[in-house]
């Protein structure tokens with residue numbers, strides 16, 4: 001029996017190693033599987049692997065143990081929400097890593113910019129309480145008071161991330177010089193704050209401008225000017241925001257798990273609102289929800305408008321991912337019909 005147990009353990013570790021290896025260049029890795037096989041430490045496993053694969057630790061002389069301590073401390077500060085948890089952070093990190101490899105970004109970003117973008121993705125929802133900014137504002141929460149109702153969650157995530165650096169043995173930025181540290185901090189703050197859904201429309205505006213300018217100045221061979229720091233920062237903000245809203249562009253079995261999770265998280269907020277005699281927020285009433293219809297709306301009015309312009313900027317590498325969005329939408333639409341019948345039934 002003991003030999004069987006050890007053999008099974010060995011096979012699980014081999015399977016885990018193969019899954020982690022696939023995060024290098026695969027869109028749609030099953031991170032729920034990585035979570036199950038890694039003793040619920042997907043972020044630490046995947047972040048360490050990707051930062052080493054990109055040679056970031058060597059480039060900035062960061063000790064592997066220091067990075068391990070930092071990312072473990074961050075992972076431990078993600079709460080066990082149905083959706084906003086360490087698996088979601090790993091998902092956004094891996095999607096950001098994947099899209100940074102798009103050919104349109106070749107020779108565009110510095111190592112420091114890549115480091116800042118992936119760091120921001122990994123920490124972007126740390127200690128998320130599983131409720132929305134609006135809920136925190138409506139309930140006069142300490143966080144809303146602290147951040148004056150402005151990007152309350154996002155301010156909290158980035159502040160906690162930088163505070164974690166001063167935990168014993170966790171300062172992954174200690175080897176950066178003053179200028180690098182200042183630039184890194186500016187980029188991480190702006191990328192994490194840009195994940196606030198209230199900035200969504202601005203992302204679309206900036207991307208449309210960028211695509212238009214590139215289209216008009218046909219001379220620009222490489223679509224993005226590596227000298228333009230402002231443009232590059234906006235692209236990194238949109239890259240992480242797109243990764244944050246990438247669930248509907250993942251293989252259907254993964255997309256459906258994320259949908260179940262976000263709905264359970266919204267429903268728990270609705271339960272809290274009911275118990276506090278507050279008006280139940282949209283989409284948060286578990287007694288009265290149409291999951292497929294709300295996903296159709298999310299895709300048509302939020303996700304597709306953003307990814308349509310993002311894919312124009314990043315063609316042709318985004319096409320396979322847009323194709324998944326299209327096929328998922330067709331499937332959802334087919335379920336709306338049956339879901340209606342169920343309710344009518």
Ligand SMILES: O[C@@H](CN1CCOCC1)Cn1nccc1-c1ccc(OC(F)F)c(OC2CCCC2)c1
Pocket residue numbers: 197247248255258259260262263283294295298302
């Ligand atoms: O809540 C969303 C923004 N709101 C803005 C107000 O209108 C409705 C949409 C984005 N967001 N923010 C945090 C998490 C998510 C979020 C992430 C994956 C979601 O669905 C699936 F892909 F898993 C998701 O779906 C909700 C329920 C149906 C429609 C939206 C939401």
Ligand SMILES: [Zn+2]
Pocket residue numbers: 088092124125195244
């Ligand atoms: Zn997020």
